[in-house]
Amino acid sequence: MDVQRYISSGIIESYVVGLVSEQEAREVESAIAEYPEIREAVEACRQDMERYVELYAVSPPKDIRSRILDAIENESSPEGEELLPEELREPGEAAADRPARPAFKLTPLRVWQIVALLAVAGMLISILFNNRYAGQLEAQQVEYASLQANQAALKEEYQAAMAKLDDVTGELNVLKDPDIKWTRLYGTGKHAGQLATVGWNPESKEVYLRALSLPEPGPGQQYQLWALYRGKPVDAGVFEMGKQQHALQKMKPVTAVQVFIITLEKKGGSATPALDQLFVAGRP
Amino acid sequence: MRPSLTYTEAELVQGLKARDEKIFSYVYDHYSPALYGVALKVVNDENAAVDLLQDIFLKIWRGIDRYDEEKGRLFTWMLNIARNTAIDTLRSRAHKLGLKMQEIGNGHYRQEQLTVQQSVDHLGLGKVLDQLNKEQRVIIDLAYYRGCTQEEIAKLLDIPLGTVKTRMRNAIIQLRNILKQV
Numbered sequence A: 001m002d003v004q005r006y007i008s009s010g011i012i013e014s015y016v017v018g019l020v021s022e023q024e025a026r027e028v029e030s031a032i033a034e035y036p037e038i039r040e041a042v043e044a045c046r047q048d049m050e051r052y053v054e055l056y057a058v059s060p061p062k063d064i065r066s067r068i069l070d071a072i073e074n075e076s077s078p079e080g081e082e083l084l085p086e087e088l089r090e091p092g093e094a095a096a097d098r099p100a101r102p103a104f105k106l107t108p109l110r111v112w113q114i115v116a117l118l119a120v121a122g123m124l125i126s127i128l129f130n131n132r133y134a135g136q137l138e139a140q141q142v143e144y145a146s147l148q149a150n151q152a153a154l155k156e157e158y159q160a161a162m163a164k165l166d167d168v169t170g171e172l173n174v175l176k177d178p179d180i181k182w183t184r185l186y187g188t189g190k191h192a193g194q195l196a197t198v199g200w201n202p203e204s205k206e207v208y209l210r211a212l213s214l215p216e217p218g219p220g221q222q223y224q225l226w227a228l229y230r231g232k233p234v235d236a237g238v239f240e241m242g243k244q245q246h247a248l249q250k251m252k253p254v255t256a257v258q259v260f261i262i263t264l265e266k267k268g269g270s271a272t273p274a275l276d277q278l279f280v281a282g283r284p
Numbered sequence B: 001m002r003p004s005l006t007y008t009e010a011e012l013v014q015g016l017k018a019r020d021e022k023i024f025s026y027v028y029d030h031y032s033p034a035l036y037g038v039a040l041k042v043v044n045d046e047n048a049a050v051d052l053l054q055d056i057f058l059k060i061w062r063g064i065d066r067y068d069e070e071k072g073r074l075f076t077w078m079l080n081i082a083r084n085t086a087i088d089t090l091r092s093r094a095h096k097l098g099l100k101m102q103e104i105g106n107g108h109y110r111q112e113q114l115t116v117q118q119s120v121d122h123l124g125l126g127k128v129l130d131q132l133n134k135e136q137r138v139i140i141d142l143a144y145y146r147g148c149t150q151e152e153i154a155k156l157l158d159i160p161l162g163t164v165k166t167r168m169r170n171a172i173i174q175l176r177n178i179l180k181q182v
Helices: A002-010 A011-016 A022-034 A036-055 A061-074 A078-085 A108-176 A242-246 B009-017 B019-042 B046-066 B073-096 B102-112 B113-123 B125-131 B136-143 B149-155 B161-181
Strands: A180-187 A195-201 A205-208 A223-230 A230-239 A249-251 A259-266 A278-282
Touching: A002 A011, A002 A036, A011 A022, A011 A036, A011 A061, A011 B009, A022 A259, A022 B149, A036 B019, A036 B073, A036 B136, A061 A108, A061 B046, A078 A242, A108 A249, A180 A259, A195 A259, A195 A278, A205 A223, A205 A230, A230 A249, A230 A259, A278 B046, B009 B019, B019 B073, B046 B073, B136 B149, B136 B161
Parallel strands: none
Antiparallel strands: A180 A195, A180 A278, A195 A205, A205 A249, A223 A230, A223 A259, A259 A278
């Protein structure tokens, strides 16, 4: 054994202050028996600790001295036995010279007491955590549901916005299309002030309409657009009012036109325009 | 201050083994302050320390036949009895209160023991303790007076378990150097 290394490892100091396990203590004791240097080092360390301990020396209260001396004097009498601490009453039981730390005595009763205590503690901890986790789970479920609802609402909004964007983009493309000629249809007489616009592409024949300021038709009635060419009206389709009033609505294609007119017809449109129900007209 | 003995240690051991009450009262007079100091520092309670002192001396009186001079000096043996008895009491008290050893000890270092402090101040204890770095004093006291294990000390001082022994050695080497000056 490398004695110097053993001494400088700190095992000796730890042994002296009672820090080592019982097994380590036995190892140190056999090393003490075998190596004089180790015995010397242990003894030096003990003396250091003892001087340190003596720094804390305090004279005990005076009356305790006679109490203890009485106990010694009468130790073999029944009264003396009474004075003794319980563990000293049975001869041979006191293990006074254990080296450093006495281990707990594990009687079967104590083992069961410890087991019971641990079980109760474990149960309490488990209950505590269960409650806490149950609470957390519930809160998380609520939060999850609200996030889900939120997400659905956002998705709806997004889809609506995208649809709107498609519409607007489509309308914008139509409005920007240089091939489409735009005509304003004005009302006259009792329809003065009413206005609609019609866009017509002579190449593709496509027709678009914005109803603008036409009055809301009665139930069972619908506006119809007509293209007049050489005195003959050609049906260009009915259109929606209400929400669609300001939107750009695609109408039936028109091959040739001199005047666009809008009449109020029965719902679904008519084969020929009711000219007494002419609201607005315009010449492209 | 080490009591100046008029008996040799061998004579004391022999006297105790022979149930000589005069020798016993001599041992009491010379060693009770150190043993009472240990008990007081461990349990931090004067009434409990007085009861402990009685237990300690009865164990010395009754256990003297188990004392083995090959294993160490009489004083070392008596201090071990004092320390073990006091720490057993501290443990069972901690056990009753459902506390860990460290918890019982915690208040100990903050609230200085005035009685201890005062009665030993003439020995220069204050000076010694000032010089002994607080961390080093604490590691010695946790082990010796609290009976803490290495694991408990590592946890309490927040140091790696593997360094506890070397720190203990360093603390005691420093203590040795300081004690030389007193």
